[in-house]
Amino acid sequence: MAKSKSAQSDTAADPSAKKVNLRELAEHLGLSVATVSLVMNRSPAAKSIPQQTQIRVRVAARELNYRPNAMARMLRQRRSFTIGVIVPEISEGYAALVLSGIEDHLLQEGYFYFVMSHRHKNDLIEEYPGLLQERGVEGLIFVDTTCSGRISVPAVAISGHRHVEGVTNITLNHTRAARLALDYLTEQGHRQIAFIKGQAFSSDTEVRWKAVRAAAQAAGLSIEEKLVVQLDSESPTSQPGYEAGRRLLENSKPFTALFSFNDISAIGAIRALREAGRRIPEDVSVVGFDDIQSAAFQNPSLTTIRQPLREMGMSAAETLLKRIANSPKDDYPRSIVVEPELVIRASTGRAAK
Amino acid sequence: MAKSKSAQSDTAADPSAKKVNLRELAEHLGLSVATVSLVMNRSPAAKSIPQQTQIRVRVAARELNYRPNAMARMLRQRRSFTIGVIVPEISEGYAALVLSGIEDHLLQEGYFYFVMSHRHKNDLIEEYPGLLQERGVEGLIFVDTTCSGRISVPAVAISGHRHVEGVTNITLNHTRAARLALDYLTEQGHRQIAFIKGQAFSSDTEVRWKAVRAAAQAAGLSIEEKLVVQLDSESPTSQPGYEAGRRLLENSKPFTALFSFNDISAIGAIRALREAGRRIPEDVSVVGFDDIQSAAFQNPSLTTIRQPLREMGMSAAETLLKRIANSPKDDYPRSIVVEPELVIRASTGRAAK
DNA sequence: ATCCTTTAATAAAACGGTTTATTTGCCCGC
């Protein structure tokens, strides 16, 4: 912090005085706004302006505490340096990690971002991209949201899973993810494996389930219908997982392992299993998905398929900014695939029996 | 979704055609921009414009897919309908809940918001308010961040705990919070209670600790120095809590209960206690703070002092928008106090012995 | 006819910058 004597109120120097604009600054200097603008922006056109004048301008700008008006500048340059991010909800877990990755990269590049969460309401999903574009965002990032409608700016979807013209998809290698989980479980001797599918609205649900079935087949496992349940409430908590766990138990088909759609629901399911007297992992091994921050601190700590969520966020931001920079050209990556990782913790072990 | 035939490419109707601006729309109509603007904004000055013309204008606007340029409008009206939110991090837990409350209210009122997270870096804390103001935000919300520097827009701080001119503070009734926790624990027969203090950088740390000491005194408890440890890493995970728990055990002073600074750290501490063979709650009762979404799904589920985090977020947004509306007048609430609530779950029970 | 009102609309000045094209000296070479 600069040492500013707040007592000294007469100089135009430090107070949070009223805004001074370019015209006033120029008048104060006895120069034209054009000159001052060129200097302040270190425009190449300013090369013919002598150092001395440049310094004079900058000193005065500091003294008068000149701050260029962002809206005026945006209007003229037709750039907002703002991007829009659409997420299902600002929840614990998934979105929080992705957002922090996005933010990291954007702030570093001088961009700001708007967040809007739609809580799976279809009308909001339809409406938000338009609202953001009216606000002048230069690009959009969709997180776990299948984007629809006309989009006239570059866009990136994280786990979007639908090929939309103009949208770059960032997705996990689900095939590999499913194999990691099932191969590991079968290695541990599990053959009766239960599954919790994601909510219908989650864009990952279908592709992940397809991958699981393929992986099961490859591993010579057959998936019992009674060992498959689906999440169905839209709560972002572990409650849906808990309910799914209960349903699984009601089906009274024995199983020694559970592969759940995500960590949040795995945690809920574990609670249901426990209440029914099953010990984790002695009676049932549980594998989650995502590796959210709290997964490692569950009791027992959660074995899970890690998605590099922060990295996916960063990659989304990076890709988007590149696309914006190249804007008129429409050669852009359609798809970026990231790799999962099996993180073995304490919620899994060898099959009983 | 409107039924729009995407094949029909000749009419100017539906395609994501190039932007049409007010001037072009006016020309198309054979009217002046002024007239069109008045109609589109339903300005009171438009009352003298006949219904028929108004309809004509609106129909054409729809047909040409006219969207007013937000930057031009903001520049002219000198309003951005944007506010800035500064948080330590977009983490699981605390900030996520507060943010969702903030968002709820803001979107409802037609405002957008920028988020910036500083991860406790002092230079960023200094820098961000200025950056946001340069971006034209009409107000600022600080979450768990003591704001500094000159602020020339209305501001609200959640758990700011420092009286800063121009900032409304939203705080929890910590006195009551501490009493709820300690009265409950003493009722359960606990006398040897350990404490985990918050990190030095958290704005809640000091006032909460002061309240705890006062409550302890009121309950006739003395706080043993060896039973107090402080969180000290800046990780937003449970790791610092885990480390704090270990330190507590190393001090080898017996205790039957632990009151931790927040849920995240309580979860870490529980892990440390467990590793040392202590059962929760049979050997040690643990009380957290915040009631983040995952608290209810811990194993055992976490007894905690609930802060109404979403409500605090909503209240912050509401207060801020009210202040913006009244802007020139500087009578504003200095402080808003919200009440905590004791949520008893399974991590606490009667003292052993 | 004259003056006032009302209706329907417009011209033009903001808002606060950026940027292109142009001006004004001034020095240099011949």
Place this chain on the structure above:
DNA sequence: GCGGGCAAATAAACCGTTTTATTAAAGGAT
């Protein structure tokens, strides 16, 4: 003594709205 070139700066257009003051025509009252 004059055209050319350069240095230093500026005028003015532009970005796309909003909003105030003004105009133009028509109708009504006196």
